[in-house]
Amino acid sequence: MKTTRRKFLSTTGTAAAALGFPAIIPSSALGNADRPAPSNRIVMGGIGIGNMGRGDHGAFLGKKDVQYVAICDVRKGAMNQGKAKTDAKYGNKDCKAHDDYREILSRDDIDAVHIATPDHWHAQMIIEACRHGKDVFCQKPESLTLGEGSLMVETARRYGRVVSGGSQRVLQDYKSTALRCWNGSYGKISSINVNVGPMSQPCNLPQENLPGDMNWEMWLGPAPWAPYNSKRCSGSFSTSGNSWRSYIDYSGGGMTDWGAHHFGGATFTVDVRDLQPQEAVLGEIDGKKFVSLKYPNGMEITHNKPGVGHFHVGRDNVQREGKEFPKYAGSGGITGDFIDCVKTRGRPFRDIEYAINTMAVPHLATIAYKLNRSLKWDAAKQEFIGDAEANRLRNRARREPWQI
Amino acid sequence: MLDQAFEALKTYQWGVDPKAIKPIQDAVVATHGDSAARGKLESRLAAVLNTDVPRAAKDTVCRALKTIGTSGSVPALAKLLHDEQLSHMARHALQTIDAPEAAKALVAAIDKAPKKIKIGIISSLGARGNDVPVAPLAKALSDKDAEISTAGALALGALGSADAVKALGSAKVNDTNRIAVCDAMLQCAESMLAHGKKSEAKVIYTKVLKSGPTKTAKIAADLGITASS
Structure with missing residues (x-):
């Protein structure tokens, strides 16, 4: 299996920043004090408007510097509600409704999209959006597999796109803890434990009658074909069988769903967002398995380690020096951060590379649990060392005709 | 059991x-x-x-x-x-x-x-990468069906080899496959950069900068030229 080009990525990432890539917003058009002129707004479309997408839609629709012009959902009900909400906001009928996201990506008038589909669509849509020159805000968990994660980062960097993940909780929930860690209040942190789960499971639900307003082929997309079942595609937050978040073909389960938040908080708190683990060591205490993710700088993130609290704190009270504590750009939380970065071509707080590095943690742990053994990971090559079977689990074939 | x-x-x-x-x-x-x-x-x-x-x-x-x-x-x-x-x-x-x-x-x-199955097979060959011959993918690239041609282009980009570049260079570009063909060229350039072949990569980037189908492609080429200099 081929490896990736991450060595190049580090080069282009630097180059992109140095070039100060061209903002897509025309600077010649000035708006009034209350709201930028139409020509100076970010023109957006939304893909996947149920549940989390509904919230993201509302957040972007509420921004003065966003002009929302298109909605996409494979459920007509959600699609029509999204259009109605958008049209009501602007007092017109201009929002276009689509059930195929490719129609949105092919529109030259759209600058950015937000994506809140099930996870099995994220890589496909992010990569295609970047190829079409769109900036992207994508709900977490950003990746379903290790392999598609690196492809997403590569494509975003290739086109100099602003791509932000969507975990609002990393900074919202863990800021005070992270700040104490960054300023040395806890001393030198050696290890941080994350309790989260469960992993997703195989799905073999029976066929149910397909609702008339659902485009089932487009819901499945690159995932293996399966008959319609309301639990299979429910967007509820269940990870115990009542939603797509429970099942392997669409999600990593709670391990990646809440894990995107918790591991995101952990990697931010101990400042390893630039890194991926080099080992996933399977351990066992009192009959309970856990995984220790070891980083090249000596940091350790453990998953579900029995009998420990959330932090191991060393005795030496080392102050971190010379590194500014990250924060959102602009205003309005993580969606405001994204919009500001679209304008400035800055790096979002949950830049896609940070997000993918974070998602590598639960993906590596999941493969270690599934194979019931410890694994060594070469982050530069994006491959397991000396474990061909583990390498086979990095990627999944995409159902035809979907490809990236 | x-x-x-x-x-x-x-x-x-x-x-x-x-x-x-x-x-x-x-x-x-x-x-x-x-x-x-x-x-x-x-x-x-x-x-x-x-x-x-x-x-x-x-x-x-x-x-x-x-x-x-x-x-x-x-x-x-x-x-x-x-x-x-x-x-x-x-x-x-x-x-x-x-x-x-x-x-x-x-x-x-x-x-x-x-057709649909063919696209899937081509996609899997691209994902395999290393042990895949260029010829069948080049043949797909030249297919009259634009979607099969697109699949061939993306698979060749995933291979990233000099032979893949050669095939992509002779592709008949149309509205359907143009973004994929360009992306494949850029992927090949990245592959060359990763192997230290800066001059070969720069040739590709320069070509894309000159004739890339979209503003986005030209931005990518501009980035690549900087990286390969």
Whole structure:
């Protein structure tokens, strides 16, 4: 299996920043004090408007510097509600409704999209959006597999796109803890434990009658074909069988769903967002398995380690020096951060590379649990060392005709 | 338990509790490092594909063979490649089986495959990368069907070799495949940069900068030229 080009990525990432890539917003058009002129707004479309997408839609629709012009959902009900909400906001009928996201990506008038589909669509849509020159805000968990994660980062960097993940909780929930860690209040942190789960499971639900307003082929997309079942595609937050978040073909389960938040908080708190683990060591205490993710700088993130609290704190009270504590750009939380970065071509707080590095943690742990053994990971090559079977689990074939 | 799970496969329809076949997945893990046991398990699984068990059962078998399949499973999997219902899951295994026979089976299935399946096979060849010949992908690139041509382009980009660049350079570009062809060129340039071939990469970037189909492509080329300087 081929490896990736991450060595190049580090080069282009630097180059992109140095070039100060061209903002897509025309600077010649000035708006009034209350709201930028139409020509100076970010023109957006939304893909996947149920549940989390509904919230993201509302957040972007509420921004003065966003002009929302298109909605996409494979459920007509959600699609029509999204259009109605958008049209009501602007007092017109201009929002276009689509059930195929490719129609949105092919529109030259759209600058950015937000994506809140099930996870099995994220890589496909992010990569295609970047190829079409769109900036992207994508709900977490950003990746379903290790392999598609690196492809997403590569494509975003290739086109100099602003791509932000969507975990609002990393900074919202863990800021005070992270700040104490960054300023040395806890001393030198050696290890941080994350309790989260469960992993997703195989799905073999029976066929149910397909609702008339659902485009089932487009819901499945690159995932293996399966008959319609309301639990299979429910967007509820269940990870115990009542939603797509429970099942392997669409999600990593709670391990990646809440894990995107918790591991995101952990990697931010101990400042390893630039890194991926080099080992996933399977351990066992009192009959309970856990995984220790070891980083090249000596940091350790453990998953579900029995009998420990959330932090191991060393005795030496080392102050971190010379590194500014990250924060959102602009205003309005993580969606405001994204919009500001679209304008400035800055790096979002949950830049896609940070997000993918974070998602590598639960993906590596999941493969270690599934194979019931410890694994060594070469982050530069994006491959397991000396474990061909583990390498086979990095990627999944995409159902035809979907490809990236 | 394993025997019961194989028995359960015979009637494993949608709606049956997956616990019935869980011992198969357990055996996949348990036989790691035991080549005799692993070989026996693989043979049993591959044999199931030659029976008329339900689709969900064959899906399950393909998922297991994704992890443990060898050249021994390739003939059984290859037979499914033209099956509209099972082609994807056969590729699920064949895409990752690290035996040259798997790549050969995928290549051999291209010509007679219907359009949609052909696109899938081409996509899997691109994902395999290393042991895949350029010629069938170049042929796909030159297909009159723009979607097949797009698939060929993206697969060639994934290969990233000098031969892939040559094929892409002679592609007939149209509105449907132009973004994919350009992206494939850029992927090849990145591959060359990663191998220290800066001048070769710069040639590609310069070409894209001059004739790239979109502003986005030209931005990418501009970035690449900086990186390759």
